[in-house]
Amino acid sequence: MQLILESLFNGLAIGSVLLIAALGLAIVFGLMGVINLAHGELMMLGAYSTYVTQLIFKLPALKPFYNSYIIVSLLVAFLVSSIVGILLEKSIIRRLYGNPLETLLATWGVSLILQQFVRSVPLAYGSGFIITVFTGLIVPLIIPEHLISNKSKRYIKSGIWSISVLIGILTANYLSTTISKLGRASARNVDVTAPAWMRGGIDILGITFPVTRLVIIVITIIAVISVTVFLNRSVWGMRIRAVTQNRSMSECLGISSEKVDILTFGIGSGLAGIAGVAVSLLGSVGPNVGSSYIVGCFMVVVLGGVGNLLGTIIASFSIGIMTDLIGAGRLLTIWPEMPSSLASTVNFFATTSMARVLIFALIVAFLQFRPAGLFPQKGRMVEG
Amino acid sequence: MSIAKRLFLGLSSVALGTSLTACGGSNQESTCLDCDDEITVGILHSLSGTMAISESTLVDTEKMAIEEINAAGGVEVAGKKYEIKYIVEDGASDWPTFAEKSKKLIDQDKVPVVFGGWTSASRKAMLPVYESKDAFLYYPIQYEAQECSRNIFYTGATPNQQSEPATEFMYKRSPAAGKPFFLVGSDYVFPRTSNTITKEQLKSLGGNVVGEDYLPLGNTEVAPIISKIKKALPNGGVIINTLNGDQNVAFFKQIQDVGITPSNGYYVMSYSIAEEEISTIGPEFLKGHYGAWNYMMSIDTSASKKFAQSFKKRWGNDRVVADPQESAYNMVYLWKAAVEKAGTFEDNAVRKALVGVKFDAPQGPVEVMPNHHLSQTVRIGQITSNGQFNILESSNGPIKPQAWNQFEPTSKGFACDWTNSRKGERYRL
Numbered sequence: 039m040q041l042i043l044e045s046l047f048n049g050l051a052i053g054s055v056l057l058i059a060a061l062g063l064a065i066v067f068g069l070m071g072v073i074n075l076a077h078g079e080l081m082m083l084g085a086y087s088t089y090v091t092q093l094i095f096k097l098p099a100l101k102p103f104y105n106s107y108i109i110v111s112l113l114v115a116f117l118v119s120s121i122v123g124i125l126l127e128k129s130i131i132r133r134l135y136g137n138p139l140e141t142l143l144a145t146w147g148v149s150l151i152l153q154q155f156v157r158s159v160p161l162a163y164g165s166g167f168i169i170t171v172f173t174g175l176i177v178p179l180i181i182p183e184h185l186i187s188n189k190s191k192r193y194i195k196s197g198i199w200s201i202s203v204l205i206g207i208l209t210a211n212y213l214s215t216t217i218s219k220l221g222r223a224s225a226r227n228v229d230v231t232a233p234a235w236m237r238g239g240i241d242i243l244g245i246t247f248p249v250t251r252l253v254i255i256v257i258t259i260i261a262v263i264s265v266t267v268f269l270n271r272s273v274w275g276m277r278i279r280a281v282t283q284n285r286s287m288s289e290c291l292g293i294s295s296e297k298v299d300i301l302t303f304g305i306g307s308g309l310a311g312i313a314g315v316a317v318s319l320l321g322s323v324g325p326n327v328g329s330s331y332i333v334g335c336f337m338v339v340v341l342g343g344v345g346n347l348l349g350t351i352i353a354s355f356s357i358g359i360m361t362d363l364i365g366a367g368r369l370l371t372i373w374p375e376m377p378s379s380l381a382s383t384v385n386f387f388a389t390t391s392m393a394r395v396l397i398f399a400l401i402v403a404f405l406q407f408r409p410a411g412l413f414p415q416k417g418r419m420v421e422g
Numbered sequence: 423m424s425i426a427k428r429l430f431l432g433l434s435s436v437a438l439g440t441s442l443t444a445c446g447g448s449n450q451e452s453t454c455l456d457c458d459d460e461i462t463v464g465i466l467h468s469l470s471g472t473m474a475i476s477e478s479t480l481v482d483t484e485k486m487a488i489e490e491i492n493a494a495g496g497v498e499v500a501g502k503k504y505e506i507k508y509i510v511e512d513g514a515s516d517w518p519t520f521a522e523k524s525k526k527l528i529d530q531d532k533v534p535v536v537f538g539g540w541t542s543a544s545r546k547a548m549l550p551v552y553e554s555k556d557a558f559l560y561y562p563i564q565y566e567a568q569e570c571s572r573n574i575f576y577t578g579a580t581p582n583q584q585s586e587p588a589t590e591f592m593y594k595r596s597p598a599a600g601k602p603f604f605l606v607g608s609d610y611v612f613p614r615t616s617n618t619i620t621k622e623q624l625k626s627l628g629g630n631v632v633g634e635d636y637l638p639l640g641n642t643e644v645a646p647i648i649s650k651i652k653k654a655l656p657n658g659g660v661i662i663n664t665l666n667g668d669q670n671v672a673f674f675k676q677i678q679d680v681g682i683t684p685s686n687g688y689y690v691m692s693y694s695i696a697e698e699e700i701s702t703i704g705p706e707f708l709k710g711h712y713g714a715w716n717y718m719m720s721i722d723t724s725a726s727k728k729f730a731q732s733f734k735k736r737w738g739n740d741r742v743v744a745d746p747q748e749s750a751y752n753m754v755y756l757w758k759a760a761v762e763k764a765g766t767f768e769d770n771a772v773r774k775a776l777v778g779v780k781f782d783a784p785q786g787p788v789e790v791m792p793n794h795h796l797s798q799t800v801r802i803g804q805i806t807s808n809g810q811f812n813i814l815e816s817s818n819g820p821i822k823p824q825a826w827n828q829f830e831p832t833s834k835g836f837a838c839d840w841t842n843s844r845k846g847e848r849y850r851l
Contacts, residue, residue, distance in 0.1 A: 044649070052645050157474065218740070226475045227668055229704050232675075239679050248679030321642045321672035322702060326472055330640045365646030371653070390646055391609050391638045 044245050045368050046359070051251040053358025054258040058316050059331045060338040060350055061261060062309030067336075068345040069282045070302055072131055073138055075145040077335060078328025079152040080307045083122055084115035084314020085323040086156060088230050090165055091115075093217050105233040108315070112257070115311035118168050122152075123307020124300055125171065132299065153325040162220040166210025174202035227324035236319070254316045261312055265305075266347060278302050282345065341401055343411030352412060357397060365393030454492040454505035461497065461504040461767060463488075463757075464511065464527035466538030471515025475667070476746070477540045479698060480562060481510060483747040484537050486736050487754035497758050500765050509533065517547035524551045524559070534767040535560060535757055537750065542566060542611050549574065558769050560757060562749040564693070564715075566615035570825035570838035570847050575776065576795045577753040578746070579716050580823040581619050585662075587800045588691050588714035589620050591815060592660045593629050596712070598689045601659040602632040604651050606673070609636035613664035616693065620662055622829035637665060642672040648680055658687025666694060674707040684710030696744030697809065705809040716798040717748035717785040718811040729784035742809075743784075752783045756790060777841050788820060793838035795823030 063077050088111040094100060095107035126148060134141045156164065177198045214221030219228075232250055239246035269275040280288040281298045289295050317327060338357060342349030363369055367388030370381060387396045405411070465484050467477035488506045491497065497504045509531055511523040520539065527533050528551070536552075537560045539545045545561055552559045552573035564579040593599060603624060607613025613636060621631050633654040635647050651661065661682075665673055670692070682688040690711040697719045700708055719730055719742055729751065733743045756779055761767055764775035780789045788796045797820035803811025826833040826848065839845035 048645055048649055052643055055643070154470065157470070222738075227671070227702050229671065229702055231704055231706070237679065239681060246680045248676065250676070250679055320675065322668045324475070324668055326640075327642075327668070330642060361643070362646055362649065366649040366653075368649070389635050390641070390643075391636055393646065394638055394641070 040244060041368070041372060043243065045362055045372075047245070047247060047251075048362040048366070049359030050255060050355065051248075051358070052361050053355035054251075054255045055313075055316060055320065056334055056338050056357060057351060057354035058254065058258045058261060059310070059313040060335040060354055061258075061265065061347075062306040062313065063335045064339050064342070064345075064347060064350040065265070065309065066303060066306035067339055068347075068350070069278060070299065070306075071138075071344075072135075072303070073142045073145065074131070074306075075142060075332065076126065076149040076152060077307075077310050078330075078332035079149040080119045080123055080310035080328070081314040081317060081331060082156070082323075082325065082328035083152065084119045084311030085230070085318035085327055086161065086164075086228075086314075087111060087115040087118040087311065088315045088318045089228050089323050090161055090213075090220065092230055093219060094213075097216065105235060108233060108236070108253075108319075112312055112315050115315045116308040117172065117311075119311025119314065120304040120308035121168055121171050121175070123310070124175075124304045126307070127300055127303040131303070132296075135299075149329070153329075156325050158223050160214060160221055160223045162210045162214035162217070165213055165220070166206040166208075169209050170202045170206030172202075173205055174199050177202070227322040229322055230318040232319050250319050254319065257312065257316055261309060262347070262351060265309070268305075269347070274298075274301060337398075337401060341404070341411055343413035346411070346413040349411055349413035357401075360397055360400070361393055364388065364396055365390050454496040454503070457492075457496045457503045457505035459502055459504050460507050462507040462509060462531060462533055464531060464533040464536040464538070465508050466511045466513055466520065466523055466527065466536055467540065468515040468544075469510070469512040472667070473513075473515040473540055473544075476698070477513070479744075479747055480537075480540065480750040482737050483733065483743075483750045484508075484754055486733060487751045489736075490732070491754070491758055497761055499761055499767065513538070513544060517541075517543045520544040521547045521551050524548050524557075525555075528552075528555050528557045534558070534761075534769065534772070537562070537753060537757075539563065540746070545569075545574070546611075556769065558773065560753040562753055563746055564749075566612045566619075567823075567825050567827055568615060568830070568833055570793055570795075570840075572773070572794075572840055572847065574794065575753070575756075575790070576823075576825075577749045577756070579798060579800070580795055580825060581616060581827055582824045583716065583798050583800050583821050584714050585616050585620060585693055586623055586829070587817065587821075588693070588712070588802060589623050589662070590627070591714075591802045592662070592689065592691050592712070593624065593627055595815075596660065596689055596691075597684075598658060598660045598687060600629075601657075601687075602630045602655060603660045603662060604632055604654055605634040605662045605664075606647060606651075607636050607664035608666040608669055609638045610666075613666075616664050617662070619827050619829050622831070626829065632659070637669055639666065642669055644669070644673050644676055647673075648676055648682070651677070651682060652680065655688065659689075661688060661690045663690050663692040664694060665692075667699075670695060670699060671703045674703055674711075678707055695805075696746065697742040697811075698744045700805060700809045701742060705805060705807050708805045709807050711805050712802060713805060713811060714800065714802050715745040715811075716800060717743075717745045717783075718801055718803050718813055719743050720803070720810040720813060721785065721801075723784075723786070725782060725786075726784045748784050752781060752788060752796070755781050755783075756788075756796075760790075773840070786820070791823055792841040793823060793825045794840055795825055797822050 066072050066074050091111035091114050092107055095104045130144050131141060134144060236249050236253055239248045277293050277298050280293060281295050285295055338354045339350055342353035364387050369384050387393055465481055467481050468474050469478055488508055492505050495503060497506060511527060513520040513523060524536060527536050535558050539561045540563050542565055548559060549571055558573055560575045562577050564584050567580040605617045607617055624631055633650055635650055692713050695713050696715060730743050734741055759779045760772050760776040764771040776790050777792050780787060786799045788798055791797055799820050800817040801813050802815045803813045806812050825838040826836040828834055835851050836848050837851050838847055
């Protein structure tokens, strides 16, 4: 019982990291059909925003709230990644809809640019840039519509942008002077330290459950529930699903597919940012943190069936449980009187490297029988 | 809209421009005023990609050593004073690139020496280039040995100068003495070779290895390994850790959460964690665990303090120095001593002169041995809460390097000697 519980928890823990990382991709790749190789780098940006938020919460004014910085960083990471995602969609991906190969190459290029960007640009300037874009995009939404007459529209817009740039430069300067770690570019990996309450473990029934893993599981559950509710219950969610199923028909019915694209991509990217927060709690934060997850993410989405959230969920948890069962050599503990011929095979695969090989092989074999994954999407896909 | 766009682009490019100049502004080169001539050397490390984090610290140290030598009057060869200039090439964390850039430095720039490399993979990629062109590479990192090239000078530790004393310490004198061992590493040549040696050594000591696992490079999911450790070592023990870079962070953060800590009887001995890595991972996760190096920043001698201070003065007060940097610093000075002894920059003469050269390094005296490795002092330290090592033991004087390991059955009984033309790369003792 204890063994099964422990195995289940470990599988759940590994699976939830995969799931939170793949959730954004399931939306971008699954619903829009965009192969976004920069997804890992959007995660990386989320992880770096956690780091920046952490440093800001170490300032004297915010020090009393330090223990709760992780909650704020979830919001910050979501915003940062979705802003970059939206810029990416508006500037590059939009021009490449329907050309999967070009999208793949372009987003791979973007991922390299983003990696080198965090290496060679101080984080303070990066934050300044994000704040500039954020204010520039948000302020026009706040100003009442009637104030912007057609004639002065141009001037108001350029005015807003120049004010945003000013705010951005001021923030960048403030951050780089007050927090020296943000003022210098560095290729070094940085560390996000979980607040004291998140360190250590809880003992239940003789098993230690690490709090960090529990927090990640909770974040994943909340993210999955909110995405499901959003897609199924809200007006915009319905529009997204409509565009996914039939783009031209939805356009005929008056849905702005352009807005839907931006929104979908923004949400998908924002979820990558949240995954970045989770990942930063487990390991270090560096320019390459995202690229180590991207293959796993695609694997989960493809195995689950493109365009199906339930499939993604089941796929990531089954990969998680299998990784734990095979990689930790738990099969032998569960079934000690296994025939010796089988036991030696199991032992051979009971290392982390070989477990990965075996799981990849099993997925490839599975996809031979069900090429569309666990839950194939029925009906028409994006771009017919 | 278009005005706004242009304004925005213009301002952001201004912001980017200032940030870039801010990065490049701090470089200042001290020059040798009374030098007669110049000599250009090559520096080849990764400045981009995964390894840039580590290797850029070596470039910083090598530049500092060169500037120090220039400020002190340059290199004096055959009565003429030479100012050292350098060409820095980027290996880009890509092993074939290291070979390609080596060719460029040797053929096109005609440098007499190249200081370079970090990973064993990059060294293995460069080795054929230096052997075929009969050029000379100085390699500064502690490594798995089982190699002894005529064209490479290794200033890092060999296993008998790092992992072997460390294993012996953990088995005999640590708080977990006599307890079983578990070996964890990244899945590539250094950890696998190093762990083979550790297993052989423990066999001869009578120790017990209860498990071994390797994490594929680029994978940071350590949960299965942690469950294995808990299963294999229910009552504490020694964990020998040869994980690489980021994987260490994930490992140490997560073992603490499940109670694999020194207070519960689990002690980790790491071979790739120096002061630089401690500050990245965070001393709160590493406190009480062990490390083994030739140089540790906490060495309380004036040479060590001077080295740390001049590095901080040159590159910033929050920087730290660690063993790989000290090794890189030594090799520049050893090269200077060798060319001055040889009286020429010509490779064969320098190679001959190099053996027997002594240097008062920050770690203490070192000497070049006939097998192109250094005799060095070994230190075992426990990590403290301020991110430094508390040195528990240091070897009684420098230990001679063994290029061919004496625990590993395939290389047992072999040695390397380049001063004797009949012995060479590998001969039976």
